[in-house]
Amino acid sequence: MVEAWTAAQIREAERPHLEAGEPLMRRAADGLADVVRDVLRASSSSRDGRAGRILLLVGSGNNGGDALYAGESLARELVPQGGAVTVVSVGSRVHEAALAAALAAGAVLDDVEAWCDAAVVAGVLPAYDALLDGLVGTGSNGAGLRGDSLRVVRAVLPVVTGATWGAGAGAGVGAEAAAASGTRRNAGTSPAGGAAADGGATEPAPRVIAVDVPSGIGVDDGALPDPPYVLPADVTVTFGGHKVGLVLGPGAARAGRVVLIDIGIGPDLARMPPAVTTP
Numbered sequence: 135m136v137e138a139w140t141a142a143q144i145r146e147a148e149r150p151h152l153e154a155g156e157p158l159m160r161r162a163a164d165g166l167a168d169v170v171r172d173v174l175r176a177s178s179s180s181r182d183g184r185a186g187r188i189l190l191l192v193g194s195g196n197n198g199g200d201a202l203y204a205g206e207s208l209a210r211e212l213v214p215q216g217g218a219v220t221v222v223s224v225g226s227r228v229h230e231a232a233l234a235a236a237l238a239a240g241a242v243l244d245d246v247e248a249w250c251d252a253a254v255v256a257g258v259l260p261a262y263d264a265l266l267d268g269l270v271g272t273g274s275n276g277a278g279l280r281g282d283s284l285r286v287v288r289a290v291l292p293v294v295t296g297a298t299w300g301a302g303a304g305a306g307v308g309a310e311a312a313a314a315s316g317t318r319r320n321a322g323t324s325p326a327g328g329a330a331a332d333g334g335a336t337e338p339a340p341r342v343i344a345v346d347v348p349s350g351i352g353v354d355d356g357a358l359p360d361p362p363y364v365l366p367a368d369v370t371v372t373f374g375g376h377k378v379g380l381v382l383g384p385g386a387a388r389a390g391r392v393v394l395i396d397i398g399i400g401p402d403l404a405r406m407p408p409a410v411t412t413p
Contacts, residue, residue, distance in 0.1 A: 146406070156398060160203060165373070173341050197269075209236060210239045273353075354379060
């Protein structure tokens with residue numbers, strides 16, 4: 135049985151802890167970093183022993199801060215071993231303290247414009263082992279991403295879904311629609327499973343790890359925007375309690391495996407009736 139709460143309920147449960155100065159974001163980031171480590175360990179056989187490379191897509195909200203503090207912890211481990219943590223700031227603002235911490239640990243801030251170019255993304259994204267989707271959090275109502283967030287997701291989707299595999303940069307509207315449908319291809323294979331459609335060698339797509347929720351789903355109902363430009367996650371790392379959109383509607387199918395991180399608000403949520411209870 136899974137109990138899930140609305141975004142408003144989660145915020146209400148967090149409120150007294152934030153007012154008391156408890157480090158909820160750091161707790162969330164520590165749990166997120168642990169899950170990323172597990173994902174990297176599971177995929178280590180495909181990396182020929184090299185250190186992991188992680189891409190952080192960071193929006194303006196608290197989930198962007200969660201991703202950045204997790205990136206700080208991971209960069210301290212990976213960068214000295216020859217790995218990388220790349221930050222792409224997509225929002226109108228960024229959590230300045232978390233960004234400074236990540237950069238001080240060895241992460242690198244990249245230009246968002248390059249990550250809006252589908253041809254550039256197709257060339258560089260397969261070199262990463264994990265992608266953290268920290269674009270939009272519990273403030274999303276399913277109406278869809280906007281601005282650079284939408285541009286980046288449209289450029290990244292074909293790589294993680296394989297919809298343009300072997301088609302090059304000019305894949306066109308049909309391939310983009312297929313990518314937006316959100317079917318996640320298996321890492322390390324083309325859609326056909328084996329050689330790429332153009333006869334070349336396949337490269338693995340990075341594992342997509344959603345920070346709290348897959349960006350763009352309706353957090354309270356699992357709705358998807360039209361068209362459904364949402365990165366399908368392999369793993370969603372959610373904090374404090376399950377959100378309704380992770381267990382209901384088409385948004386739940388984009389969440390992949392959901393990992394719940396305890397940040398200390400469980401007793402507060404237990405005093406609230408869950409919005410949804412699923413088997």
